[in-house]
Amino acid sequence: MSVKRHEALGLTDTEVIEMFKTMLLARKIDERMWLLNRAGKIPFVISGQGQEAAQVGAAFALDRTKDYIAPYYRDIGVVLTFGMTATELMLSAFAKAEDPNSGGRQMPGHFGQKKNRILTGSSPVATQVPHAVGVALAAKMEKKDFVSFVTLGEGSTNQGDFHEGLNFAGVHQLPVITMVENNRYAISVPYDKQVASSNISIRAKSYGMEGVTVNGNDPLEVYQAVKEARERAIRGDGPSLIEAVTYRLTAHSSDDDDKYRMKEEVAEAKKNDAIVSFKQYLLESGVMTEETLDNLTKEIDTEVNKATDYAEKAPYAKPEDALKFVYEE
Numbered sequence: 001m002s003v004k005r006h007e008a009l010g011l012t013d014t015e016v017i018e019m020f021k022t023m024l025l026a027r028k029i030d031e032r033m034w035l036l037n038r039a040g041k042i043p044f045v046i047s048g049q050g051q052e053a054a055q056v057g058a059a060f061a062l063d064r065t066k067d068y069i070a071p072y073y074r075d076i077g078v079v080l081t082f083g084m085t086a087t088e089l090m091l092s093a094f095a096k097a098e099d100p101n102s103g104g105r106q107m108p109g110h111f112g113q114k115k116n117r118i119l120t121g122s123s124p125v126a127t128q129v130p131h132a133v134g135v136a137l138a139a140k141m142e143k144k145d146f147v148s149f150v151t152l153g154e155g156s157t158n159q160g161d162f163h164e165g166l167n168f169a170g171v172h173q174l175p176v177i178t179m180v181e182n183n184r185y186a187i188s189v190p191y192d193k194q195v196a197s198s199n200i201s202i203r204a205k206s207y208g209m210e211g212v213t214v215n216g217n218d219p220l221e222v223y224q225a226v227k228e229a230r231e232r233a234i235r236g237d238g239p240s241l242i243e244a245v246t247y248r249l250t251a252h253s254s255d256d257d258d259k260y261r262m263k264e265e266v267a268e269a270k271k272n273d274a275i276v277s278f279k280q281y282l283l284e285s286g287v288m289t290e291e292t293l294d295n296l297t298k299e300i301d302t303e304v305n306k307a308t309d310y311a312e313k314a315p316y317a318k319p320e321d322a323l324k325f326v327y328e329e
Contacts, residue, residue: 004285005220009227011060013287019060019219020278020288021296023052026077027275028304029086033093033108037254041312042093046109048074050249053274054181055151056081057219058244061226062149068135070119070128070150073109074181074248078151083116086303090311097317103324104317119148125156129165129178136169136176136239147175147233149226154200154243155186166241170207175233177226178241181216183248188260204241216244217274247272 006016030049036042048055055077062069064082071078076089088100095104101112101120112120119131132150139146156162157180169176180200184191197203204211210232214225222244229240247269251258282288288296 004287005281006285006287009220009224011220011223015060016220016282017288017292017296019056019223020282021300022056022080023077023219023275023278024297025086025300025303026052026056026080028300029076029080029089029307032090032304032308034250034254036093036308042108043095044107045093045254046073046107047248047250047253048076050247050269050273051181051183051216052077053219053278054179054216054222054244054246057222058149058151058179058226058242060219061223061230063146063230066117066144066146067230068117068119068132068146068148070132070135070148071111071121072125072128072152072156072181073111073121074153074183075109075111075151079111079113079116079118082118084111084113084118086307087310088113090307091314094311094314095316096311096314097321098314103321105322124161126152126159126161126165128152129161130168132178133165133169133174133176136174136233137172139175140172145234147177147230149177149179151179151181153186154180154182154184154191155189155194156180157200157203158186158194166203166207166209166239169239170209173208173236173238175236176239177229177233178239179226180241180243182243182245185248185252185261187252187256188258190261199243199245201241201243207239207241209239209241211241211243213243213245216246217272217277219274219278246274249273 033045037045055075059078059081092099092101093108110121111118132148135148186194199213201211201213214221225242
C-alpha cells in the first residue's frame with residue numbers, strides 16, 4: 001500500500017483533519033464577517049479567503065507550545081491554529097470590550113495575544129518583521145530552542161522594515177522564519193508592477209539565508225517548507241524566507257472596489273481553492289468520509305453562530321476607556 005502524502009511528512013490522519021477543520025473555520029468566520037459588514041453590523045473586514053492553506057499549513061509546522069508568531073492582518077488561519085477562538089475573533093470584529101487584541105481599540109486583523117505568544121501587530125505594513133527578528137535575537141541570546149515566525153504580503157516586502165529585518169537576521173543567523181503570502185496584489189497593484197524579480201524568495205540569497213517558493217494552495221507543501229525551516233533554525237543554521245504563492249479571492253478589504261482585476265481571473269483562481277482541493281484529497285485518500293465532513297461542517301457552523309451571537313451581545317468598552325494606556329495613571 002502506498003504511503004499517503006501527509007504520512008510521508010509525519011502527519012497523522014487526525015492532524016490533517018484538524019488542519020482542514022481550521023482552514024474551513026477560518027473561511028466561515030471570514031464569510032460571516034463579510035455578511036455582518038454588508039448588514040451594517042461591523043465596520044470593516046480585511047479578508048484571508050484563498051490564503052487559508054498557506055496560513056494553517058505553516059502554523060501546524062511550528063511548535064505551538066513555545067514558538068512566537070507575528071502575523072499580518074489576513075492571518076485568521078494562523079491565529080486560530082495558535083489558540084485564538086472564533087468568539088475572540090468576532091469580539092474583535094465587533095470592537096467589543098472583551099476583544100483580546102486591543103479591547104476594541106484597534107481595527108480587526110491587528111492581532112495580539114500574550115498567552116498564545118502572538119506579538120501585537122501595528123497598522124503600518126511590515127513593521128512586524130523587525131519585531132519577530134527581535135524575538136529571534138532573544139532566543140539566540142538566551143540559548144532557548146524556540147523560533148519566531150512572521151508573515152506579510154508580497155507588497156510589504158518592498159518596505160524598508162522587510163530589508164532591515166531580514167538583513168539583521170541574516171547577519172546574526174537568527175532563528176526566524178519569514179513567510180510571504182504572495183496573493184498577487186498589493187491592494188490594486190499586480191505583482192509585476194511592484195516587484196522586478198521573478199519571485200520573492202530569490203531575495204533570500206542577498207540576506208545570506210535559505211529561500212524557497214512553494215504552492216501556497218497546498219497546505220502539505222507549505223507545512224513541509226516551514227517544518228524544514230524550523231529544523232534549520234533550531235540547529236543554529238539561521239533564518240529562512242518562504243514565499244507561498246496563493247491568491248486573494250476577495251477585494252483587498254470591505255472598503256475596496258476591486259474592478260482593477262477581471263472577474264474571469266478571480267473565477268479561474270477559485271478553481272484552485274485549497275478548501276476544495278484539500279477536502280478532495282482527504283476524501284479520496286480515505287482519511288475523511290462524507291459523513292465526517294458533514295458533521296464537521298455542522299460543528300463549525302454552530303461554532304460560528306455561537307461566536308457571532310456572543311460577540312454581538314457583548315458590551316462595548318466604556319467611553320472613558322479611550323484614555324487607557326495613553327496617559328500615565
